[in-house]
Amino acid sequence: MTDSVLPAADALSSVAPPPALPAAAAASPDPRLQRFRFSGSAGEYFGIWIVNLFLTVITLGIYSAWAKVRKKRYFYGNTWLADSNFEYHGNPVAILKGRLLAFAAFVGYTLLTQYSPRYGALLLLALMPAVPWIIVRSFAFNAVNTSYRNLRFHFDGRYREALAAIWPLFLVPLVELLIPEVDPEHRPQRWQDMWPLLVTPVIFMFLYPYVVAKVKLLQVNRSRFGHADFACRATVGSFYRVYLLTYVLLVVTVAVFSGIGWILSHLLIVLVPFFYLATGAIVLAYTKSRIGNLVFNTTSLAGGWRFRSTLQMRRLAMIYATNLLAITFTLGLMIPWAAVRTARYRAECLALKGEESLDAFVGDMSRQVNATGEEMGEMFDVDLSL
Amino acid sequence: MAASFPADYFNGASSTRHAVEVEVDADTVRIRGSEVALDLAAGDLRVQPRLGKLPVRIVLPGGGLLVADAELMGSALPIPRPAGLSHRLESHLGVVLGSVAGVVVAAWLAFTYGIPWAAREIAYRLPPSVEAEIAVEGLKALDSYVFRPSALDENRKRRLSAIFAELSAKAEGAGRGARLVFRDGGWVGANAFALPGGVVVATDQLVVLLQDEDRIAAVLAHEIGHLQYRHGSRHILQDSLVGLLALALLGDATAVANIAVTIPTAMVHSGYSRDFEREADRFAYGLLKQTHRSPKLMGDALAELERAHEARGAACKPDSDSDAGNTKPAKRSRVPDYVSTHPATEERIRAAEEAAR
Numbered sequence: 001m002t003d004s005v006l007p008a009a010d011a012l013s014s015v016a017p018p019p020a021l022p023a024a025a026a027a028s029p030d031p032r033l034q035r036f037r038f039s040g041s042a043g044e045y046f047g048i049w050i051v052n053l054f055l056t057v058i059t060l061g062i063y064s065a066w067a068k069v070r071k072k073r074y075f076y077g078n079t080w081l082a083d084s085n086f087e088y089h090g091n092p093v094a095i096l097k098g099r100l101l102a103f104a105a106f107v108g109y110t111l112l113t114q115y116s117p118r119y120g121a122l123l124l125l126a127l128m129p130a131v132p133w134i135i136v137r138s139f140a141f142n143a144v145n146t147s148y149r150n151l152r153f154h155f156d157g158r159y160r161e162a163l164a165a166i167w168p169l170f171l172v173p174l175v176e177l178l179i180p181e182v183d184p185e186h187r188p189q190r191w192q193d194m195w196p197l198l199v200t201p202v203i204f205m206f207l208y209p210y211v212v213a214k215v216k217l218l219q220v221n222r223s224r225f226g227h228a229d230f231a232c233r234a235t236v237g238s239f240y241r242v243y244l245l246t247y248v249l250l251v252v253t254v255a256v257f258s259g260i261g262w263i264l265s266h267l268l269i270v271l272v273p274f275f276y277l278a279t280g281a282i283v284l285a286y287t288k289s290r291i292g293n294l295v296f297n298t299t300s301l302a303g304g305w306r307f308r309s310t311l312q313m314r315r316l317a318m319i320y321a322t323n324l325l326a327i328t329f330t331l332g333l334m335i336p337w338a339a340v341r342t343a344r345y346r347a348e349c350l351a352l353k354g355e356e357s358l359d360a361f362v363g364d365m366s367r368q369v370n371a372t373g374e375e376m377g378e379m380f381d382v383d384l385s386l
Numbered sequence: 387m388a389a390s391f392p393a394d395y396f397n398g399a400s401s402t403r404h405a406v407e408v409e410v411d412a413d414t415v416r417i418r419g420s421e422v423a424l425d426l427a428a429g430d431l432r433v434q435p436r437l438g439k440l441p442v443r444i445v446l447p448g449g450g451l452l453v454a455d456a457e458l459m460g461s462a463l464p465i466p467r468p469a470g471l472s473h474r475l476e477s478h479l480g481v482v483l484g485s486v487a488g489v490v491v492a493a494w495l496a497f498t499y500g501i502p503w504a505a506r507e508i509a510y511r512l513p514p515s516v517e518a519e520i521a522v523e524g525l526k527a528l529d530s531y532v533f534r535p536s537a538l539d540e541n542r543k544r545r546l547s548a549i550f551a552e553l554s555a556k557a558e559g560a561g562r563g564a565r566l567v568f569r570d571g572g573w574v575g576a577n578a579f580a581l582p583g584g585v586v587v588a589t590d591q592l593v594v595l596l597q598d599e600d601r602i603a604a605v606l607a608h609e610i611g612h613l614q615y616r617h618g619s620r621h622i623l624q625d626s627l628v629g630l631l632a633l634a635l636l637g638d639a640t641a642v643a644n645i646a647v648t649i650p651t652a653m654v655h656s657g658y659s660r661d662f663e664r665e666a667d668r669f670a671y672g673l674l675k676q677t678h679r680s681p682k683l684m685g686d687a688l689a690e691l692e693r694a695h696e697a698r699g700a701a702c703k704p705d706s707d708s709d710a711g712n713t714k715p716a717k718r719s720r721v722p723d724y725v726s727t728h729p730a731t732e733e734r735i736r737a738a739e740e741a742a743r
Binding site for chain 2: 039040044045046047050052053054055058061066070073077078083084085087112148149150151165192226259332333358359360361362363381
């Protein structure tokens with residue numbers, strides 16, 4: 001829902017294991033391979049998390065912007081590549097302003113949808129022109145506020161490019177308004193008559209992979225580290241392959257688990273929510289691992305550097321499932337542990353490969369970018385991150 | 387006396403890492419490495435806030451950066467107090483434990499008092515037109531997917547409607563002037579529902595099962611209680627508020643955490659439902675007494691319903707719930723509500739008998 005920056009910084013929300021810097025490079029079979037690693041610990045992060053959460057609560061949410069910066073600094077800062085860590089520079093005041101704006105928009109939307117879903121769809125349609133702007137701003141804010149070795153990342157994408165990536169989503173509320181409303185007086189008896197209910201979700205599922213692919217490609221291809229450009233040569237078709245299998249997997253797991261759930265429901269009703277969580281863990285692990293690998297493995301930096309991502313669906317699903325259990329049974333207190341171990345695994349699976357030294361990048365001084373776009377994106381969950 | 391520590395230096399124009407030695411002598415800072423020689427005034431250095439065990443970052447005038455281990459820096463270059471404040475709080479055991487207690491207490495207060503209070507305040511301020519819409523739309527949805535037209539004879543309906551009118555005339559606010567409709571409950575079976583906006587639905591099966599009109603009156607009084615206290619709207623509002631609050635507190639972590647938050651949320655939901663049922667029961671006792679009936683009727687009706695549901699078998703036990711605002715029973719159909727959202731039936735029967743004394 002939150003983090004997604006440029007390719008390299010993406011590894012931030014994910015990140016990796018304990019010490020051993022040059023040792024890691026030396027131990028790896030390929031000397032040109034630079035592994036990412038994450039050095040954060042659950043115990044240490046717990047203190048940071050809970051103190052910031054408490055400050056957020058007693059300030060009625062105001063402090064959440066500062067808390068977010070602390071959190072991002074912790075995860076970026078504990079992500080290492082070749083003896084140097086990443087750094088997050090976001091300004092809490094800019095984030096707070098964005099959050100207030102996003103909150104106001106969210107409250108307006110919620111009130112309207114409570115009143116009538118149709119008004120909600122209309123409002124979404126009215127907000128559509130702002131979406132490309134939100135995407136561009138949030139990518140730019142994240143990029144320019146990320147640095148490695150005192151060089152900033154940049155995102156140069158334009159409004160019209162983001163618009164070209166997401167325009168198919170505009171069709172969804174349009175279709176919603178065009179299809180006939182189901183008339184309760186003539187309830188659909190046969191499955192075939194239910195089509196008006198299915199049109200919107202089916203269209204959305206069909207368009208979604210295209211939009212994810214285009215947004216991801218925009219993000220990577222318009223990102224720079226200093227003056228070095230990122231380039232991703234993944235095809236839209238390869239995103240469709242992943243999402244098609246995601247849909248199949250979703251249907252299969254839901255079918256299997258509801259089957260088991262139905263059988264068990266009379267004996268062990270309490271288990272039902274856990275099947276629902278298991279479905280979530282498996283499907284999420286599939287999409288995240290496949291899309292993550294797809295994007296990183298087709299991305300290069302400055303022509304010569306390549307990423308290598310080896311996320312495994314099974315490992316990730318186990319991590320997600322155990323995270324879910326731990327978080328559920330501790331009413332959220334294990335969230336820091338879950339976040340740290342996920343970051344560690346994701347960093348472990350990422351490496352950078354190239355002939356040259358990481359000393360060779362050059363850059364320029366950064367410029368400031370407003371945080372509003374990012375916060376709007378976060379609230380409405382249009383940040384189509386990995 | 388000069389103190390020194392090792393650091394990495396980055397000039398801001400390239401990604402080259404320079405290993406340097408930083409010497410601090412009174413107000414002068416000397417940075418020396420194989421290709422670096424900088425002399426700076428200590429006052430021009432900006433030490434960034436500390437965080438965990440991460441190396442300390444020192445921004446130099448002109449855009450350069452020093453990265454040094456906090457331990458090795460020692461007291462050579464003191465970290466200004468404001469830059470260390472957050473770190474001192476976050477790594478202080480007492481503050482951490484205090485924060486855990488603070489967050490737990492705040493969450494408990496919010497879920498126990500804050501959310502029910504806010505939902506009540508909002509619900510009582512809802513314009514009648516909004517609630518009326520819920521009733522109309524809710525009944526339409528139920529008619530489409532669950533109910534069939536009632537097959538009860540007209541005399542019986544008229545008598546029950548008269549009893550209902552007598553009861554609802556004694557109620558206040560949203561309970562007064564409610565409307566009673568009859569439906570064949572289909573797979574829902576013997577049940578009654580209160581839809582926000584002033585509609586009570588009684589199923590044919592309920593009427594047939596309870597037979598005695600006074601016992602049916604007890605169930606109707608309970609439903610009028612749901613309307614008077616706006617339980618339906620409060621339910622919807624509470625669920626939304628719980629979700630929002632949980633997400634605000636615990637979200638932000640990972641997408642997975644957002645999913646996990648829904649389970650404790652469901653448990654909170656059950657707690658609220660039980661409170662509403664007790665409140666509606668208590669309301670029903672009062673209404674029954676006012677119309678010269680015994681609150682014990684409520685217990686009799688519950689016992690009868692419980693027996694009927696047991697007879698139908700746990701296998702396909704539907705919503706044995708006379709829950710207000712639950713306009714989508716299909717979604718929860720396999721969940722035996724007495725397990726969670728209703729207080730134990732025995733407990734309610736006992737309460738009814740006590741109220742009758």
